[in-house]
Amino acid sequence: MNLRLENIILKKIRIYIEERKMKAEIIAIGTELLMGYVVNTNASYISQSLLDIGIGTYYQQVVGDNDERIIEALALAASRSDLIILSGGIGPTRDDRTKLVLAEFLEEELSYDADQLKKVEMHYKKNNRIITEGDYQQALTISDSQTFFNEVGLASGLGYSRLSQNTLKSQHFIVLPGPPFEMKHMMENFAKPFIENQREDYEQIESLYINFYGLGEARVAQAIDDLIVSQTNPTLAIYAKPRLTTVRITASASNKLQAAELNQQAADKIIARLSEFYIGAGEHLSFEASVLGLLKEKKQTLSVAESLTGGMVMEELTAVSGASEVLKGGFVTYQNELKINLLGVNAATIDQYTVVSAEVAMEMAEQCLRKCHTDYALSLTGVAGPNPLEGHPAGRVFIALATKQKATQVIKLELVDKPRDIVREISKHEALNLLRLNAL
Known part of the structure; x- marks a missing residue:
């Protein structure tokens, strides 16, 4: 098969897969959001909730x-999306207009929901308190819609379905409250079940995230370049995080189990190429949770002796739930006196090699x-900076692992020209990586 024909086939496959997905769009309503007075956390929550049931947010x-x-926002959304979720603007004030405007857009009548x-x-x-006309509008609903009763507030939401004028597929509109607590409750208890009942014609999306330490985004991309170029279903995306690189694998299928199987097949190929990382x-x-999980699986324990990091390694580990099953404790011996009297380091070793040495770390x-x-026991000693110590430059660090x-x-790390906090941060992660590589 020639390359041009192969590319045409791949393109058609991608288009077919894309058409089988339910495309969601979120419209957050509120001048306070545009002005920056309120952060739009609702959109983030709604997107995550949709992913939980296999639906991707496109816009x-x-x-x-x-x-x-x-x-205008509704018209644009209706021209390109299958599921349109509106959040906010359904309260009692004069500028809460979401339901009224949506009814006008859909050319439907408004009425009051008796229960709300x-x-x-x-x-x-x-x-x-005296009830006003504005207070009543919180109970408004749209004809032929399903009312979402607000169990934790006063303004009801709704779900409405119709045949899209553009795609001739089912198109769905959902209205949710603006206050995050009310929105979350309604999303979980009413909106999600409504969506699940309307999605028979669409495939489900499932994502799998696999993580690598010690490889940058560019090196991961290079290692799986052929998989990225030929991707159809699942698709691959690479994200850089502090000290980690994550590959998101997203598949669509008629059910979540099939999608998960496609994801795992792709993950196995990628992991086989980058297993060391x-x-x-x-x-x-x-990263900390993964290291603890590795030791926990093998029923092994850890202790740590820290100098330049001042307890950062143990602090990071104890932030992970269940760390006590692995981490017994340790020592923070910042000064030589405590290294000798508390930890038991030989004073002669420090005198001969200095405190910043492989011998003292051991x-x-x-x-x-x-x-x-x-x-296992980890130790860290070195010069965090900014000044040198006993002839050693800032950024020189020794990390030891005893078993x-x-x-x-x-x-030995030579983290020259790096700020003090970065030296300590890198030292912490390199110590845990040394442990990880030995525990594999």
Whole structure:
């Protein structure tokens, strides 16, 4: 098959797969969002919630409380999306116009939902307040829609379906409250079930995140370039994070199980090429959690003796839930006196080699291992900076790993011209990576 024909086929496959996906769009309504007075956290939550049920968000819009601009946003969304979710603008004030404008756009009538209206009236009666016309509008709903009863607030939401004028496929509109607590409750309890009942004709999306340590985004991309070029289903995307590179694999299929199987097949190919750097799967997996998980799986324990990092390694590890099953404890011996008297480092070793040395790092790790009775012990000693110490430049670091089975290992870092906080941060991660490589 020639290259041109292959590219045409790949393009047609991609178009077919794309047409089978439900495309979601979020319209956040509120002038306060445009002005920057309120951060649009709702859109982030809604996007994540949609991904949970296999739907990707293709577009987001933010518009102010203006009828004309809301109509424009709706027209644009209706021309390109299958699922349109509006958030905000359904409260009791004069500028809360979302339901009214949506009804106009859909050419549908408005009416009051009896249950929500009753709740609104009871709320004002209970609080001895006079109910206004604006208060009543919180109970408005659109003809032929499904009302989403607001169990934690007063303004009801809704779900509405019609045949798209552009694609001749089903098109769905959802209205949610603006306050995040109310929006989340309605999204989980009403909007998601509504969406699930309307999506028979669409494929589901599932994503898998695989993480690598010690490889930059460019090197990962180079290693899987052929997979990226030929991708159809699943698709691949690479993200750079602090100290990590993540590959997101996203597949679509008739159900989530089939999509997950496609993702795993792609993941296996990628991991086989980069196995030395692979630390685990998960969208929010941290490097520290992956190292702890590795030791936990093998029922092994860890202790740490820190100097220049001042407890940063143990702080990072204890931030992970369940760390106590692996991390027994350790020592923060910042001054030589404590290295000698508390940890048990030989004073003669410090005198002969200086505190910034492989020999001192080895003794720190070995004494920590002996005192804490663990399977592994890490130690870190060095010059964080900005000034040199005992003839050693800022950025020189020694990290040691002691175990019961092997000779103590030491690595040396020369982090020249790096700020103090960066030297400490890199040292922390390199210590954990030394542990990871030995625990594999």
